[in-house]
Amino acid sequence: MNTVTDPRGGAASSAAPEIEAHVRADDHSYVFHSWSAQAKIDPLPIAGGQGSTFWDYQGKEYLDFSSQLVNLNLGHQHPRLVQSIQDQAGRMATIAPAFANDVRGELARLIVEAAPEGFAKVFFTNSGAEANENAARMARLHTGRRKILSQYRSYHGATSTAISLTGDPRRWANEPGDPAIAHFFGPYLYRSAFHAQTEEEECARALEHLEQVIVLEGASTIAAIILETVVGTNGILVPPPGYLPGVRKLCDRYGIVFIVDEVMAGFGRTGTIFAVENFGVVPDLITFAKGVNSGYVPLGGVVISEAIAATFDERVFPGGLTYSGHPLACAVGVATFEAFEQENILTHVQDLAERVIRPRLEDMAAHHPSVGEVRGLGMFWAIELVKDPRTREPLVPFNAAGPDAAPMNEVAAACKSAGLWPFTHFNRMHVAPPLVITEEELVRGLEITDWALEVADSHMHTADHAAARS
Numbered sequence: 001m002n003t004v005t006d007p008r009g010g011a012a013s014s015a016a017p018e019i020e021a022h023v024r025a026d027d028h029s030y031v032f033h034s035w036s037a038q039a040k041i042d043p044l045p046i047a048g049g050q051g052s053t054f055w056d057y058q059g060k061e062y063l064d065f066s067s068q069l070v071n072l073n074l075g076h077q078h079p080r081l082v083q084s085i086q087d088q089a090g091r092m093a094t095i096a097p098a099f100a101n102d103v104r105g106e107l108a109r110l111i112v113e114a115a116p117e118g119f120a121k122v123f124f125t126n127s128g129a130e131a132n133e134n135a136a137r138m139a140r141l142h143t144g145r146r147k148i149l150s151q152y153r154s155y156h157g158a159t160s161t162a163i164s165l166t167g168d169p170r171r172w173a174n175e176p177g178d179p180a181i182a183h184f185f186g187p188y189l190y191r192s193a194f195h196a197q198t199e200e201e202e203c204a205r206a207l208e209h210l211e212q213v214i215v216l217e218g219a220s221t222i223a224a225i226i227l228e229t230v231v232g233t234n235g236i237l238v239p240p241p242g243y244l245p246g247v248r249k250l251c252d253r254y255g256i257v258f259i260v261d262e263v264m265a266g267f268g269r270t271g272t273i274f275a276v277e278n279f280g281v282v283p284d285l286i287t288f289a290k291g292v293n294s295g296y297v298p299l300g301g302v303v304i305s306e307a308i309a310a311t312f313d314e315r316v317f318p319g320g321l322t323y324s325g326h327p328l329a330c331a332v333g334v335a336t337f338e339a340f341e342q343e344n345i346l347t348h349v350q351d352l353a354e355r356v357i358r359p360r361l362e363d364m365a366a367h368h369p370s371v372g373e374v375r376g377l378g379m380f381w382a383i384e385l386v387k388d389p390r391t392r393e394p395l396v397p398f399n400a401a402g403p404d405a406a407p408m409n410e411v412a413a414a415c416k417s418a419g420l421w422p423f424t425h426f427n428r429m430h431v432a433p434p435l436v437i438t439e440e441e442l443v444r445g446l447e448i449t450d451w452a453l454e455v456a457d458s459h460m461h462t463a464d465h466a467a468a469r470s
Helices: 016-030 079-091 102-114 128-143 160-165 169-174 199-217 243-254 306-311 327-342 345-367 402-417 439-458 462-469
Strands: 046-050 053-056 061-064 119-125 147-151 181-184 222-228 257-261 285-288 300-305 371-377 380-388 423-425 428-431
Touching (some): 016 046, 061 439, 079 327, 102 119, 102 300, 119 128, 119 306, 128 147, 147 199, 160 169, 160 181, 181 199, 199 222, 199 243, 222 243, 345 380, 380 402, 380 439, 402 423, 402 439
Parallel strands (some): 222 257
Antiparallel strands (some): 053 061, 119 300, 285 300, 371 380
């Protein structure tokens, strides 16, 4: 088929209807989509994207407030990243992981140098799930133990061990899974499992609970504790001060490997390269993916501490991937570090987070009775929606589907109608735009969000809504 492109890279308007129909038909007939009942979905065909915006074949633009799957940190079609793929493909498109490769080695060095002190090497994977699989394997081999503890409110991937580590409902249909995994409650003051009233109480009681789980599960059987530095899909839960250092102390006390999953929170999302930098803690293993190269070519990995790396100096590590450290993916990773430095990405994120996002979300919380809480840091925020601010009843039930999910679906539809593509999960909206978003775009997206929250307000219990408005 002959296609003509417009200046933004999408299909020209005269060809758009034919192209859209063709894309939609092929997708419907041949593509099997993840996490979906195939007959109940109708994916929107996308023609192109640039920066913080993408558009369909009708020319309708959407401001990307989800960074796709919170991976497109440097936005759509970043010229430096695109050029890095073109240059690398022209020079060496691929090489097996058993060989040394210049961009693979350079990216590994850049990652180790950006990590906290005490890290030595990088094992490259193709995804975050594979990173967590291999981090679990390393911890088990390093300690000689099998059991791993993870939080209930978590997502670590959809492969075998990773989905068992996952705490959210996506795990249920995949059970039975890895039998040597147990879950615990992490800190979440707004819905405290510990009846805490302050961050200090929540931190202390969450750590006490975790230690009880360690003791009751058998400290001598536990290889690792894994947690998302900032819980992502399950709520943008920022740990209270002292929590992550407290987990570090427990791991040291009981000889447990401390793994932090930064697949979503890493590479600038929280305003620092690694999110642990915000909390003054050094884990043993850091897993990453997504923002390391904005997903332009699949890439993930594990940053390995000196002690764990030394375990495999004379001992074979029993794992590997055909495309580990793929040159095209690593070239984009190197270009990502260059873009972060030359475009002052971290300063940009920190500035807009505190000057624009935080005050605007706090204003929404003050003016919309359906907003129970806003929380986050960097360009990683959650708006938690409720039916009743006094009881904190969620706007939709936990793991809502079908008619029960209608209120959140309506909020999302309102955003899309106004040209904003939101990230919603259960009863929350997440604010996670590309890190390169302009202040003007960010303000516009927040204004649309503010407007769409009127839909959430309309679903509150009538008496509570009226009382909140009076």
